[in-house]
Amino acid sequence: MVKRTADEEKAAGPLKAGERPDAMDVDEKPNDMGEFEDEFEDEFESEDEIIEAGVDGRPDAEREAEEAMDVDAAGAPATFIVGRTKLEPGQTLSPDPTTYRMLHNLSTPWPCLSFDIIRDGLGDNRSVFPATVYTVAGTQADSVKTSDNSIMVMKFSGLSKMQSEDGEESSDDESDDEDADPVLEHKSIPLNTTTNRIRAHQTPSQDPSKPATTLTATMTESTNVFIHDITPHLASFDTPGTIITPQQNKPLCTIRAHKSEGYAVDWSPLHPAGKLLTGDNDGMIYVTTRTDGGGFVTDTRPFQGHTSSVEEIQWSPSEASVFASASSDGTIRVWDVRSKGRKPALSMQISNVDVNVMSWSRQTTHLLASGDDAGVWAVWDLRQWKPSAGGSAASAPLQRPSPIASFDFHREQITSVEWHPTDDSIVAVSAGDNTVTLWDLAVELDDEESKDTAGVQDVPPQLLFVHYQNLAKEVHWHPQIPGALVATGEHFSVFKTISV
Template identity: 90%
Template sequence: MAKRTAEEEKATGPLKAGERPDAMDIDDKNDDMGEFEDEFEDEFESEDEIIEAGVDGRPDAEREAEEAMDVDKSAPETFIVGRTKLEPGQTLTPDPTTYRMLHNLSTPWPCLSFDIVRDQLGDNRTVFPATMYTVAGTQADRAQANDNSILVMKFSGLSKMQGADDDDSESSDDDSDEEDSDPILEHKSIPLNSTTNRIRAHQTPSQDPSKPPVTLTAAMTESTNVLIHDITPHLASFDTPGTVITPQQNKPICTVRAHKSEGYAVDWSPLHAAGRLLTGDNDGLIYMTTRTDGGGFVTDTRPFQGHTSSVEEIQWSPSEASVFASASVDGTIRVWDVRSKARKPALSMQVSNVDVNVMSWSRQTTHLLASGDDAGVWAVWDLRQWKPSAGGAAAGTTLQRPSPIASFDFHKEQITSVEWHPTDDSIVAVSAGDNTVTLWDLAVELDDEESKDTAGVQDVPPQLLFVHYQNLAKEVHWHPQIPGALVATGEEFSIFRTISV
């Protein structure tokens, strides 16, 4: 969670609290005065037993208690989103005791879309310092648009927080425990002449079993083109010193030119090994591009049509190879089957009265779908409830909206990203335009006693686990191989893992 601290002022004055004047120059050798004699021969108790009023006339205990209260008032306080307000001069700083890992890394230009690349370092890694690979597209200023690029990155030296306990007893033997080491960001740049709106990575098995998988990226650009690159040599170069990336390796292996307007919706099918890509644009059209047996790509010129406004998000079903869902500015989520010759949605559900910006399909419980809209509301839907009415409905007909199984009006700005935990179907990460990334546990239910304890916390749902501050928060992704680790992007990259997840 974040804590707020008052801005420190530079004190001016003779002495600061805790400082003492220089000792007086007293000649201890002069003992001519001899010993002091008490003519009344009063008896005094030892010093540690004397109970007297302090220098201000009050008992020491009373004065010390008041001083302790004054210290508490200046100490950092917990910042609760929706309840606490920052005063002028106050800023948010992370509470290190709530993180197992926390690092912020900057790139030459902000990268408002990125994806995590699976590596060959093993699954369920708990050893520190951690290493991870990502790919991102930059958002350079329009005046310097030629500075845009795709960044293939390696994050290493990601140490745990000092004092954080290992959650895996086996990891302590291999843990180098470099808590004070600095993280390292290495990158290879692929020049572009356009901003990247959305980028996604896909891995396909190499024809040579002894080699790592081929890693492809699809970048939906502001120029309306979708650029597909093979970044396999870029990733390999991090672990092979002296490797030089050739200009030919920086060129796209395919450029999809089917779109007549720019777009933001991109997704690779997780069930089509060779590579099957969906892209959606601001005209509401969705195109499918498939990799052929020969390694080339073919784009079907017949678009999927049904949305009445921009397609903001596309997600393939994690369990059915021919099914995908799309979210749109028209407030609907539509479910499609690529085998349909009509290229029309099988189901359409009005899930919001405003733009639906993002969506996530649960990998663990595949009838659950999460959505996030422009009003800051995110919700969870049970797709089993999305059925035509008793009288039947034609394919593509918008159905009467069922109630979501969960809905949270916590964020007060647009939802910019939502993603289910890769192995826990109750945990969801959400980022929003209020500069926060939040973690949620849908399994939390309060009993009567717990409700009393939280009655004073207004507008904070009990399912809210954690709030992470991220300036210009745009996308957040769970790392699929490092349990509980997240990467978020905005003004900079934030890599973190909380104590609670």
Template identity: 85%
Template sequence: MPKRQAEDEKAAGPLKGGERPDAMDVDDKDNDMGEFEDEFEDEFSEEEIIEAGVDGRPDTEREAEEMEVDSAAPETFIVGRTKLEPGQTLVPDASTYRMLHHLSTPWPCLSFDIIRDGLGDNRSVYPVTMYTVAGTQADSARANDNSIMVMKFSGLSKMQGGGDDSDSDTESSDDDDEDDDPILEHKSIPLTSTTNRIRAHQTPSQDSSKPPITLVATMTESSNVLIHDITPHLTSFDTPGTVITPQQNKPVCTIRAHKVEGYGIDWSPLHPAGKLLTGDCEGIIYMTTRTDGGGFVTDTRPFVGHQGSVEEIQWSPSEASVFASASTDGTVRVWDIRSKARKPAITMKISDVDVNVMSWSRLTTHLLASGDDAGVWSVWDLRQWKPGAAGAAGAASSVGKPTPIASFNFHKEQITSVEWHPTDDSIVAVSAGDNTVTLWDLSVELDDEESKDTGGVQDVPPQLLFVHYQNLAKEVHWHPQIPGVLVATGEEFSVFRTISV
């Protein structure tokens, strides 16, 4: 966990050693000093002699001073419980990370996505390289400074001493890499509006010898949804001399169906050509499909049912016609795109406040995680959600709230992102407005006896694995090809891997 470090500007520096005294000018032949007399001789009996340490002081006195120094060492910071004193700041405990890097952009990028690359799956060799795409949030007075940033992070090295010996056969033997600074390269696509949410999708190229086409959908503050082909931007990083033309910076499609801005957006993982859902602040959801010719068509019949803003949309990872949406009306609704009525099949009231985010497990597809405005995140078993007559009409399909299979009220501010681990359905990453990213292991359970040995820390669930400090934390994503590596964004980007995952 992060630790807090007191900054003491008045701390004294190390004592300076004095000069060696000049040797005494003594003539051995004519020594008038006489015999040296010990004035302390026989003052203590042999049994009463006090042993002194290396600095000449009694051991008990020196040990007491060492204990005082130890008590001033950095202590564990517990989110929502520990308060920073004046002059104290949070610093990460480097010994808990395998890798930790911070990368800054000209403006904060509060939404981003990770791009799959051709460097291989399950890679663990350091330094690490990855590709991402993000949308900026420039100052309101400088809206024309906004852009989509297509980025390459490289030189992401392992921390000195990070990890364990079991990794040594797969990691770089070049220790010099560990001291290098990471490199951020980027290509900018100009925008005139802030990005609310951005998501990427890769579709196979018609030429099998070429890399997949990478499409990016951006929900902007202007209410327009922009789709860009960023394939040439990605290619340019590894092809020296490549110049991006103004035409390549233009969107291949602009969706103008929404009347207001929105946040909910997702590409279907089961429609390779490209099928996109977008939801706005009036609760309206539209579907846009990529045609065989490479164009895009938006269905004019919206999905209607939410009584508040659509904050999140996620396609089912296993059923091509099913998606779920979360809203400020406190509900999660499950839809079937084959329905001519365009009404939700299931509606569940899961919170009394806004449901901001959710994540559908790709491994155990009946599990859905959600996060709300009160700082609560929960896990739901969709098999327990049954459609009813009321649900088909768009109202709540059950009396009262359903029961989550797990729920945590650890964070004290709104949940801003939640995402399942791509290969372990017991691990979840969560970011929140308390400037933290937390990692959770749902497989952990403690009985009553074990819970007594938690060090007396109250209200900290045993499932909590790790707390990472991220100022203005907004989104967190697991890298799908580099096990255990996360990227989080807020005031800046953090790329990290802990020793616990």
């Protein structure tokens, strides 16, 4: 959540999390001329009783109260909405610290527009500050030299909580170090191409004394998909003096099945050894499986059905053989890898524009969220999706299902959407309007509350929080720090709000 600031105006009020933004108070500048003295005042003085009244003859207080009501009814005071309202010249945005429990921005040498959060051994459901977060990202270097690109394995530490206005930290969370400064450590894996999307997967170790094996799959501009083992890179952060060898930087596998670059990649959560889906701009989807010997085998028979690029792929969180794909053809299709015909089991036309991103709820597995190029994100109940009568879904006309929820709050394309890991009503969304928004689908307004929101009808009641993130691309919930999120764009932002 942010508030407006300007060199000329420093009294603008903050936008509070979970509350309706109030009209901006603008302080008028005092009259530099001082009081005006009328040299003819004595000549016009009357002995009659003087009644304080305005220009229409009514008492000033009564007239001013009515004018204020008229202004409120007309919605004249400008309600500032991040990502929608344009800043005036000289104005900038800055965060309102009273709406965050934690907020840190960390910069990398090159933009990393795709990343993933790595589960660690520090414990689940932790609330101790300063916090530590492990991530992996791929760069998009603004350089003619492709050798400037890399995979960055990172450790964010010293992530302290926000202090209250009186300088004291709130007592709801433990804190080991109140004044810790954030630190970004990283190990780079050379990659002679830019990263379109990167995802991580962890295989539990058979030896309790050893960490899980952490693999990454990187979809690149070069059309190749690279699988790396970043386990030694992660371990090096906690073992000073560790040197990563050139061999450890080499990919375990390079998938060359794709003839065009792609953006869709996902590891199955139900195949511990490693089962990977990748989709490209030609609409082709391939499955790569890790063998018992530790190698990888790609099935060269693609899944085909989309008429345009595959933008997103996700495995079902509950059925090991099922996955869904979203495409720039405006459809979401559901597949079963056991299908001999390699055709989708369900095909639904959910948008007239590109469907960029998708998220399958881990808590309520018949719910799927999607985001499109028009700035609309929606929630779908997969139980309502049925194959067309009289034939298979692949050959029947595409159905247009109705979403159980749909929001067009954002004014630019949706770039990321993700369900909360433990709450099936909370969703995080990022968009090209430089915002990350948090939503609570369980919120409903009664009649009395609806009256109080008359001035902000275009702000849905389900909107909990707006976080400003320049060039926002991806947002992910941390699976072990409840309510914590990491977002990327111009820089990395690690934050936790008071509303979630």
